[in-house]
Amino acid sequence: MRKTTPEFRSSQLSRMAVSAVVHGLLLSWVMIVSGFGAAVVGLRMDYYFLTCPFVDQVIKNTVFNALQADPTLAAGLVRMHFHDCFIEGCDASVLIDSTKDNTAEKDSPANLSLRGYEIIDVAKRQLEAHCPGVVSCADIVAMAARDAVFFSGGPVYDIPKGRKDGRRSKIMDTINLPAPTFNASQLTRTFGLHGFTAQEMVALSGAHTLGVARCSSFKQRLSNFDSTHNVDPSIDAIFAKTLMGTCSRGDNAEQPFDMTRNNFDNAYFNALLNKAGVLTSDQTLSTSEATMGVVKAYAMNQAIFFLDFQQAMVKMGMLDVKEGAQGEVRSDCRRINN
Ligand code: HEM
Ligand SMILES: *[C@@H]1O[C@H](CO)[C@@H](O)[C@H](O)[C@H]1NC(C)=O
Ligand SMILES: *[C@@H]1O[C@H](CO)[C@@H](O)[C@H](O)[C@H]1NC(C)=O
Secondary structure: OOOOOHHHHHHHHHHHHHHHHHHHHHHHHHHHHHHHOHHHHHOEOOOOOOOOOOHHHHHHHHHHHHHHHOOOHHHHHHHHHHHHHHOOOOOOHHHOOOEOOEOOHHHOHHHOOOOOHHHHHHHHHHHHHHOOOOOOHHHHHHHHHHHHHHHOOOOOOOOOEOOEEOOOOOHHHHHHOOOOOOOHHHHHHHHHHOOOOHHHHHHHHHHHHOOEEEHHHOHHHOOOOOOOOOOOOOOOHHHHHHHHHHHOOOOOOEEEOOOOOOOOOOHHHHHHHOOOOOOHHHHHHHHOHHHHHHHHHHHHOHHHHHHHHHHHHHHHOOOOOEOHHHOEOOOEOOEOOO
């Protein structure tokens, strides 16, 4: 048994000191990254330290329990955060239900089978019981995505908090999401508009290490592809048969992005190198000169992928966030406050 000797305690203390320094570095790094909008500087790692100290624990437990029951929901949570941040900034606009006067983002065809809303509701209910009116839905979505990555075997990272919830959610805004038919230059351009480099775009696409796509998202690659090819020539011949097999079960039939749909790993990048990418937007990353090198690096070295992914996720989580009076803390994540 390990005795709590003074040496042990002092080594713990020095570890704490190191982590405090790292924490400090991360904070200043976050402020640099958020240079786009001075307002973002208000986000802080310890934002809820005094007002809702157990927020991380409550969300971790909620996500853990949900994933124990259904591990496929990790993908849903990660994707939800992406869709939230790319439309109107990370402000939980993705959670709003449509009303009779407003069709919300959720009901866009591009809602693309988003999943995991109930997990956010459960976390929100518990947080309202502990500390009413304090924790924003936008922060819950961002933290739930972080925990989903962790519980699936991905990198551990923390994110600054203090996002406020928005009051707008309109179906037409979803037109700003990148399409699965995009090629690498279109993807680079779209992500570039949000301040991301091509390398960050590839790292973020690595989220497709989790989850599935439905046939309707890739079937255009399987017949009448272009004037000279019936089937997209960038698909491996055997994998094309796999995709056709999936589509023989209908538009909603699901195709995992890689062999380990519930594990956060670099198998997705290896699939791309084997010409077994599911979406055009996946495969194009390894066929385009500009991004091929990054795909190879991530396929060869998972640690590099993890490092780039977590940094890009922190950055994505700061997109156009609303602070202070720019937003509110919803009491029900599905409805704006009255
Ligand atoms: C690069 C541009 C991207 C495009 C074109 C794209 C497109 C898509 C499409 C079409 C699907 C399948 C939807 C369906 O058929 O039901 C999907 C699934 C998914 N996307 Fe993306 N995506 C992109 C980037 C991202 C990013 C940046 C993330 C997160 C950081 C992400 C996370 C996910 C996840 C986890 C799934 C699986 C969802 C599930 O299994 O429920 N995607 N994406
Ligand atoms: C997605 O949108 C379609 C309408 O385009 C709707 O029928 C479906 O219920 C929505 N799915 C979710 C999960 O909201
Ligand atoms: C990508 O798509 C755009 C729009 O369709 C097209 O103009 C461009 O040539 C394509 N780029 C490559 C490298 O295929």
